[in-house]
Amino acid sequence: xxxPARAFTLLFLGVLALMVFLRLWLSARQxxxxxxxxxxxxQQFSERVSLAAHQRAADYCxxxxxxxxxxxxxxxxxxxxxxxxxxxxxxxxxxxxxxDGPWYGVALIFSAVAISGVVDxxxxxxAQFVLEQRFGFNRxxxxxxxxxxxxxxxxGALIGTPVLLAVLWLMVRMGEAWWLYVWxxxxxxxxxxxxxxxxxxxxxxxxxxxxxDAALKARxxxxxxxxxxxSSGLFVMDGSKRSAHGNAYFTGFGKTKRIVFFDTLLGRLxxxxxxxxxxxxxxxxAHRHLVWRIAAIFAATLILLYVLGCLMDAGxxxxxxxxxxxxxxxxxxxxxxxxxxxxxxxxxxxxTPLLSLLSRRNEFDADRYAAxxxxxxxxxxxxxxxxxDNAATLTPDPLYSLFYDSHPPxxxxxxxxxxx
Numbered sequence: 267x268x269x270p271a272r273a274f275t276l277l278f279l280g281v282l283a284l285m286v287f288l289r290l291w292l293s294a295r296q297x298x299x300x301x302x303x304x305x306x307x308x309q310q311f312s313e314r315v316s317l318a319a320h321q322r323a324a325d326y327c328x329x330x331x332x333x334x335x336x337x338x339x340x341x342x343x344x345x346x347x348x349x350x351x352x353x354x355x356x357x358x359x360x361x362x363x364x365x366d367g368p369w370y371g372v373a374l375i376f377s378a379v380a381i382s383g384v385v386d387x388x389x390x391x392x393a394q395f396v397l398e399q400r401f402g403f404n405r406x407x408x409x410x411x412x413x414x415x416x417x418x419x420x421x422g423a424l425i426g427t428p429v430l431l432a433v434l435w436l437m438v439r440m441g442e443a444w445w446l447y448v449w450x451x452x453x454x455x456x457x458x459x460x461x462x463x464x465x466x467x468x469x470x471x472x473x474x475x476x477x478x479d480a481a482l483k484a485r486x487x488x489x490x491x492x493x494x495x496x497s498s499g500l501f502v503m504d505g506s507k508r509s510a511h512g513n514a515y516f517t518g519f520g521k522t523k524r525i526v527f528f529d530t531l532l533g534r535l536x537x538x539x540x541x542x543x544x545x546x547x548x549x550x551x552a553h554r555h556l557v558w559r560i561a562a563i564f565a566a567t568l569i570l571l572y573v574l575g576c577l578m579d580a581g582x583x584x585x586x587x588x589x590x591x592x593x594x595x596x597x598x599x600x601x602x603x604x605x606x607x608x609x610x611x612x613x614x615x616x617x618t619p620l621l622s623l624l625s626r627r628n629e630f631d632a633d634r635y636a637a638x639x640x641x642x643x644x645x646x647x648x649x650x651x652x653x654x655d656n657a658a659t660l661t662p663d664p665l666y667s668l669f670y671d672s673h674p675p676x677x678x679x680x681x682x683x684x685x686x
Contacts, residue, residue: 300662310680372600514544
């Protein structure tokens with residue numbers, strides 16, 4: 267192995283080992299901290315959350331964290347088997363003898379993704395039908411699980427095939443600046459998906475009905491009017507057919523913009539609390555959080571594609587990861603995509619706490635907006651109900667929460683809301 271390739275192998279293994287160590291260490295802290303606080307409800311929640319609900323949340327969080335540790339082990343094993351273990355080289359040898367050009371690349375990527383999916387399937391089944399079932403959240407039947415999986419595979423093939431063909435064609439035909447053309451195509455595709463998803467994709471998986479509670483609808487429309495917000499409709503989604511977890515969200519842009527409530531959320535919250543939760547979501551739009559997030563993702567994608575453009579013709583990049591292809595045609599484009607975007611989560615892991623911090627700040631901004639346009643007390647009550655119903659722990663490890671949590675811990679949010 268050439269020296270640059272050997273050096274890159276050692277760098278890859280070192281960064282991977284550091285990521286695994288940090289994730290395992292943080293998860294161990296989380297489990298220990300939650301267990302240590304399992305037998306007492308935090309004082310500020312003692313009048314609104316029962317000890318039984320608090321202990322259930324603690325046990326649920328510990329179980330999920332343990333499953334995440336197992337998933338991490340599987341993830342790392344699959345990555346090493348595909349790279350230094352020679353798995354991608356085997357797939358390359360198999361498909362290159364049968365296909366050529368972009369179709370080789372599509373077959374290579376799809377087969378690698380399919381193998382990864384098959385390996386992950388037992389964990390998904392365990393999470394849904396054992397862990398979620400144990401804590402009373404699962405509403406999904408095996409038939410629905412298989413039906414969802416079939417739909418996802420069909421959509422992946424129908425949408426993913428032309429997208430991959432276009433990307434691989436651009437990578438080969440657009441010269442050294444291919445990364446810019448691929449980025450422009452990727453941005454256009456994602457913006458189109460934002461418009462298409464609410465009307466065409468989401469209804470394939472769930473039933474959406476217009477909100478028919480006249481009093482709640484009038485309350486929400488009054489809130490929208492106060493906030494200067496318009497939408498194409500208020501919808502209720504049958505989330506209860508898969509899970510007991512509750513949620514609400516916005517989707518789409520412009521005329522396709524919709525407000526969607528899970529039926530489980532409407533069944534749990536009082537109308538003033540629903541209004542406060544919606545005001546929080548409106549706060550994200552008022553502060554343009556979604557726009558900034560999309561812009562940040564596009565900017566990061568541009569940088570990553572540029573870096574990939576610099577690495578694509580470097581033989582040490584492939585050899586250092588257990589792949590011998592160095593001929594610079596479409597098969598290297600597909601191989602480069604696979605290798606690079608498998609490595610990104612490993613090398614970008616240190617940025618996780620920064621992204622979490624920015625997300626938590628956005629949540630505080632949205633909470634302030636909700637307090638100004640609805641009721642801080644109603645939002646606080648709604649949050650506590652949702653934390654309890656979703657079995658979210660009230661006592662996360664501070665360092666784990668600082669590193670991972672996209673939403674502030676319940677104690678911080680409720681304390682801030684009480685001062686607004």
